Amino acid sequence: MGTRLKKGISVNGQSREIIYNVYKYFSREAETFKYLFKELPNLKNLRLKLIEAINFKGSTVTLRKILRKMGFWYCKTRDNRKTLMEKHDVRLKRTKYLDKIKISRNEGSDIVYMDESYIHTNAGIKKPISKGQRLIIAHAGSENGFVPGALLVYKSTDTTGDYHKEMNSENYEKWVKNQLIPNLPTNSVLVVDNAPYHNKYTEKLPNSNTREQDMIDWLTTHNIPVDPNEAPLQYKHEHIQYSIDKILAEHGHSVLRLPPYHPDFNPIENIWAQLKQYVAQRNVDMTLTSVKNLLQEKVNMIGPEDWKKYMYQCECCLETFNIPNSVFGDSVVLNLLNGTESVPTA
Structure with a gap:
């Protein structure tokens, strides 16, 4: 069954591929991206990776809703920017499973x-x-x-x-x-x-x-x-x-x-x-x-x-996930403010 999102947006057949590619993007490319471009991967770039990998058809708004359904939440960084971070309990359950x-x-x-x-x-x-x-x-x-x-x-x-x-x-x-x-x-x-x-x-x-x-x-x-x-x-x-x-x-x-x-x-x-x-x-x-x-x-x-x-x-x-914990720690976030759309409050 697909993941039914708010306002009738459905992931359906693409849900598994979207989830897999989101995590694969974080684990394999997030740290490299951060060091090469001196910034964290943002929602816009993440969407481009999904388009390349699975021909993702959704907008950045749709992707943001998918991520929240997957267990990501909005928080503030030390410089008061709003970012999207994987929930700690989801990350902990994955670590325990591994x-x-x-x-x-x-x-x-x-x-x-x-x-x-x-x-x-x-x-x-x-x-x-x-x-x-x-x-x-x-x-x-x-x-x-x-x-x-x-x-x-x-x-x-x-x-x-x-x-x-x-x-x-x-x-x-x-x-x-x-x-x-x-x-x-x-x-x-x-x-x-x-x-x-x-x-x-x-x-x-x-x-x-x-x-x-x-x-x-x-x-x-x-x-x-x-x-x-x-x-x-x-x-x-x-x-x-x-x-x-x-x-x-x-x-x-x-x-x-x-x-x-x-x-x-x-x-x-x-x-x-x-x-x-x-x-x-x-x-x-x-x-x-x-x-x-x-x-x-x-x-x-x-x-x-x-x-x-x-x-x-x-x-x-x-x-993919058997890598240093720092990749999945608090530093791995999506800098939504680098994207083109405003960030909703949590």
Whole structure:
């Protein structure tokens, strides 16, 4: 699904490429640009890079909105200029992911990537009158190929257009228990995105509206010191446990969550593209049965070599960020005042 922006501006099919190229621009060129031209890259130059890389069609206003949706925010520099900076929590989550996946590789763990997607029964028609019926797909794979027996395909019943609503935590956990876990290699690390059903808590967490005594009881249960001089919930994140993490841990596996806005860290995104292209080129009957059969047919054709190729591409993308932290620190900002448009307030 594309990222829907304010006033109807939609990134849609370009969203992944835009995100990837924005980050690639920061990591590979920001410091060089800064030293060569004695200024930070600005929004205008960033847009030119996107036009060159992916034939970006949006204006600087559109690009600014995309960046804000990606987790960038406006702040002031020491000389009182307004700049756009990546949010610290997004950068921190990416750094943690890079560290954890490196550790998992060094330990020899099998890293398994999973995701959900969809396909319509009229796939392949250039100008369909309607999108037709839709199938929801869930699967997982690694450098060894698809996880055997893990493919899940079922008919969509949702009419909102958001396929994520088709999968809830109950259905997802059922799939994990019955189809995924029995077929995972020992000591696997399952990489997932941040869909809500991947992040169901094992217990209800306290918040700012929780009664004081209930909050104290929760803190005491989790052996968190109650200090009247500190915000009691600041350590809450250290005690969060997700339902699927617990389920997988009971079977000797662990879960690693992708950082927000980094779909190119997941090789299964390219696998989905292969599957959909295959179906679109051969979809004659345009029925649920024929599309499902074509999906299964292509899944059987995609083997370890395909997965290794796309995992290598992800490794290259990861290497983009394995550079000194200074590149992604506070110094990497977009100087919007060097552009042609005024900067809105945060």
